[in-house]
Amino acid sequence: MFEFEIEAMDERSGARAGKLHTPHGIIHTPIFAPVGTQATVKALRPSDLRELGSELLLSNTYHLYLRPGDRLIRDLGGLHSFMGWDRPILTDSGGFQVFSLSKRRKLDDDGVTFRSHLDGSSHRFTPEKCIEIQENLGADIIMVLDECPPPDDHDYVRESLARTHSWAERCLVRHKTSDQALFGIVQGGIFPDLREASAKYLTALDFPGYAIGGLSVGESKKDMYATLDVLDPLLPQSKPRYLMGVGAADDLVNGVLRGIDIFDCVLPTRLARHGAAMVTGGRLNMSNGQFAHDPEPIDPNCTCYTCSHFSRAYIRHLVKANEILGHILLSMHNVHFLIDLVRKLRSAVFTGDVGHFAEKFLQNYERIEPDSILL
Amino acid sequence: MFEFEIEAMDERSGARAGKLHTPHGIIHTPIFAPVGTQATVKALRPSDLRELGSELLLSNTYHLYLRPGDRLIRDLGGLHSFMGWDRPILTDSGGFQVFSLSKRRKLDDDGVTFRSHLDGSSHRFTPEKCIEIQENLGADIIMVLDECPPPDDHDYVRESLARTHSWAERCLVRHKTSDQALFGIVQGGIFPDLREASAKYLTALDFPGYAIGGLSVGESKKDMYATLDVLDPLLPQSKPRYLMGVGAADDLVNGVLRGIDIFDCVLPTRLARHGAAMVTGGRLNMSNGQFAHDPEPIDPNCTCYTCSHFSRAYIRHLVKANEILGHILLSMHNVHFLIDLVRKLRSAVFTGDVGHFAEKFLQNYERIEPDSILL
Numbered sequence: 001m002f003e004f005e006i007e008a009m010d011e012r013s014g015a016r017a018g019k020l021h022t023p024h025g026i027i028h029t030p031i032f033a034p035v036g037t038q039a040t041v042k043a044l045r046p047s048d049l050r051e052l053g054s055e056l057l058l059s060n061t062y063h064l065y066l067r068p069g070d071r072l073i074r075d076l077g078g079l080h081s082f083m084g085w086d087r088p089i090l091t092d093s094g095g096f097q098v099f100s101l102s103k104r105r106k107l108d109d110d111g112v113t114f115r116s117h118l119d120g121s122s123h124r125f126t127p128e129k130c131i132e133i134q135e136n137l138g139a140d141i142i143m144v145l146d147e148c149p150p151p152d153d154h155d156y157v158r159e160s161l162a163r164t165h166s167w168a169e170r171c172l173v174r175h176k177t178s179d180q181a182l183f184g185i186v187q188g189g190i191f192p193d194l195r196e197a198s199a200k201y202l203t204a205l206d207f208p209g210y211a212i213g214g215l216s217v218g219e220s221k222k223d224m225y226a227t228l229d230v231l232d233p234l235l236p237q238s239k240p241r242y243l244m245g246v247g248a249a250d251d252l253v254n255g256v257l258r259g260i261d262i263f264d265c266v267l268p269t270r271l272a273r274h275g276a277a278m279v280t281g282g283r284l285n286m287s288n289g290q291f292a293h294d295p296e297p298i299d300p301n302c303t304c305y306t307c308s309h310f311s312r313a314y315i316r317h318l319v320k321a322n323e324i325l326g327h328i329l330l331s332m333h334n335v336h337f338l339i340d341l342v343r344k345l346r347s348a349v350f351t352g353d354v355g356h357f358a359e360k361f362l363q364n365y366e367r368i369e370p371d372s373i374l375l
Numbered sequence: 376m377f378e379f380e381i382e383a384m385d386e387r388s389g390a391r392a393g394k395l396h397t398p399h400g401i402i403h404t405p406i407f408a409p410v411g412t413q414a415t416v417k418a419l420r421p422s423d424l425r426e427l428g429s430e431l432l433l434s435n436t437y438h439l440y441l442r443p444g445d446r447l448i449r450d451l452g453g454l455h456s457f458m459g460w461d462r463p464i465l466t467d468s469g470g471f472q473v474f475s476l477s478k479r480r481k482l483d484d485d486g487v488t489f490r491s492h493l494d495g496s497s498h499r500f501t502p503e504k505c506i507e508i509q510e511n512l513g514a515d516i517i518m519v520l521d522e523c524p525p526p527d528d529h530d531y532v533r534e535s536l537a538r539t540h541s542w543a544e545r546c547l548v549r550h551k552t553s554d555q556a557l558f559g560i561v562q563g564g565i566f567p568d569l570r571e572a573s574a575k576y577l578t579a580l581d582f583p584g585y586a587i588g589g590l591s592v593g594e595s596k597k598d599m600y601a602t603l604d605v606l607d608p609l610l611p612q613s614k615p616r617y618l619m620g621v622g623a624a625d626d627l628v629n630g631v632l633r634g635i636d637i638f639d640c641v642l643p644t645r646l647a648r649h650g651a652a653m654v655t656g657g658r659l660n661m662s663n664g665q666f667a668h669d670p671e672p673i674d675p676n677c678t679c680y681t682c683s684h685f686s687r688a689y690i691r692h693l694v695k696a697n698e699i700l701g702h703i704l705l706s707m708h709n710v711h712f713l714i715d716l717v718r719k720l721r722s723a724v725f726t727g728d729v730g731h732f733a734e735k736f737l738q739n740y741e742r743i744e745p746d747s748i749l750l
């Protein structure tokens with residue numbers, strides 16, 4: 001059901017191009033997945049995402065569990081049917097959001113108790129509960145419950161890792177659905193010894209895929225890439241690898257060069273709502289006065305709907321006037337930008353050019369700092 | 376350039392079906408025009424509006440004059456090019472919005488001075504200025520500057536009418552563009568004698584079309600329909616008639632029965648942003664708990680994108696979660712509802728069924744109160 005074929009590989013870098021088979025179709029990797037936190041990618045319709053070439057969406061277990069509720073979604077035929085998306089979906093475990101609640105949650109070895117950010121009501125996630133919720137949601141790829149600790153406290157990360165590993169085993173035991181692939185999540189902060197321990201522990205459990213968690217949470221880019229370098233030879237080549245919550249263009253390029261197959265991030269849609277356009281050279285703040293009379297599209301080389309139809313002057317007007325169409329058009333452009341970038345990296349793996357492509361892209365790129373992660 | 380052909384007419388009611396030729400294509404009447412106040416119909420792309428069958432959009436001179444500025448739009452090729460809409464556009468004169476500013480404007484016989492709602496800056500509209508702005512915007516149909524007085528003070532309305540008529544003449548003198556049709560606006564409040572005087576005065580000036588202003592501003596439905604009954608025989612049959620700012624479904628039906636050809640209103644998109652769906656029976660408040668588990672579309676008989684793809688339960692979730700997609704999907708549905716209703720009225724004029732269709736529709740309809748008009 002979840003066969004993963006590697007179609008091409010760049011021997012020098014470890015970048016690979018593959019196909020992951022799922023019940024809702026094939027995911028061509030490497031791939032960038034837009035995030036539909038509340039069962040919608042903000043400001044985009046499923047038909048827009050299809051036209052943008054999205055083959056995978058991520059949705060958030062924590063949010064859907066609280067509202068509208070995973071059982072309601074199950075009763076309406078599951079998340080695909082509920083949100084009108086018939087291609088693959090990946091759900092996270094909900095753990096990341098719960099741990100982000102900081103003062104509103106209490107952790108123990110069995111699970112985590114927390115208060116809803118919506119109404120303050122009390123809830124509890126255990127590994128078993130998170131699998132049950134994800135079964136109700138019915139995504140193609142689901143995640144184990146893990147703890148995402150601060151990345152730079154060795155003692156704490158080591159202690160946390162034991163809990164994360166025991167939770168991974170419990171998830172595996174609880175997981176019964178054959179039409180959902182349960183991925184393990186490697187943790188270990190920025191510490192090579194702990195990352196190695198985590199990779200070895202989890203690969204021994206033989207998950208159908210491995211996520212890399214606990215990155216893009218405040219550590220330096222150097223530490224992120226070094227961690228990916230540590231993991232590349234430790235994770236099985238034959239299984240898909242998913243770098244969680246990473247969506248800055250330079251991180252996608254560097255991730256692909258380190259053997260990553262799947263990425264997701266709210267960055268393109270969040271930047272859109274802040275009036276920013278992602279471009280090859282970095283980021284354009286579209287409310288800037290320099291665009292007021294500019295008849296050019298955001299990116300003259302871009303083929304998206306937005307760039308095919310509208311000027312920077314019009315986009316700037318929409319952003320200044322706080323019009324929803326500004327969010328829509330910038331979301332389309334930014335999602336297209338990342339999907340297209342990863343698609344180009346995929347093509348370059350086939351042609352053997354991925355190293356050259358990456359070098360050229362990164363030379364031209366001013367790094368976009370992702371905004372702080374908000375619930 | 377602006378030939379108006381009457382294709383069919385219902386002898387009993389005065390309802391008519393016609394074609395209005397414009398530089399950007401034919402408008403099939405009767406027609407409902409969605410409103411794109413700030414050069415965008417809120418939450419909808421031009422391609423969405425095209426798919427919804429929109430043949431005419433309205434945009435607001437007051438808003439565009441203030442932001443981004445009519446000269447900027449002219450320099451970028453005009454409003455059609457700026458907003459990516461190649462079908463007909465109608466602009467109002469800006470007067471209605473200025474008069475809505477109440478305490479922020481000062482009226483004299485030559486024009487009106489007002490403070491911007493955006494930054495408090497001082498501006499002045501005269502009949503000549505409003506034509507100049509509308510020339511810069513470049514809509515197909517443009518409007519004279521008029522005063523929209525409180526509808527029920529006979530002395531004030533009479534005095535105001537003299538000003539409105541003199542402004543209409545000044546607009547006609549100032550109007551030079553052959554690719555823009557300048558419509559006169561009949562005023563006169565709820566008073567038959569004043570409406571008659573206004574209609575006679577303006578028709579003598581031989582405008583290519585006539586708008587009916589000053590309705591749907593607080594008067595009763597009975598007074599609105601009585602006013603349309605007064606005007607129906609007074610306005611020339613051979614010219615298009617536009618009932619300004621009216622978009623409640625029962626008003627569209629009653630307007631068509633009284634010989635109206637063009638309607639516009641923010642109602643469908645405003646209701647959408649308030650989480651309400653327009654349906655044959657009236658209005659559904661989609662945040663209502665009764666829809667939480669409802670797998671049916673908003674209207675099982677509706678053919679719009681929203682009703683073809685999504686359940687009431689999903690729409691309710693989007694509304695409760697304040698997701699932009701909720702605004703998008705409800706805007707599509709509501710605009711489709713009104714365009715479709717007027718299209719059905721048009722068809723019924725051809726088949727001779729319009730009286731019967733209207734009667735059946737109105738029996739089934741609980742009137743939707745338009746929200747108070749806001750800037």
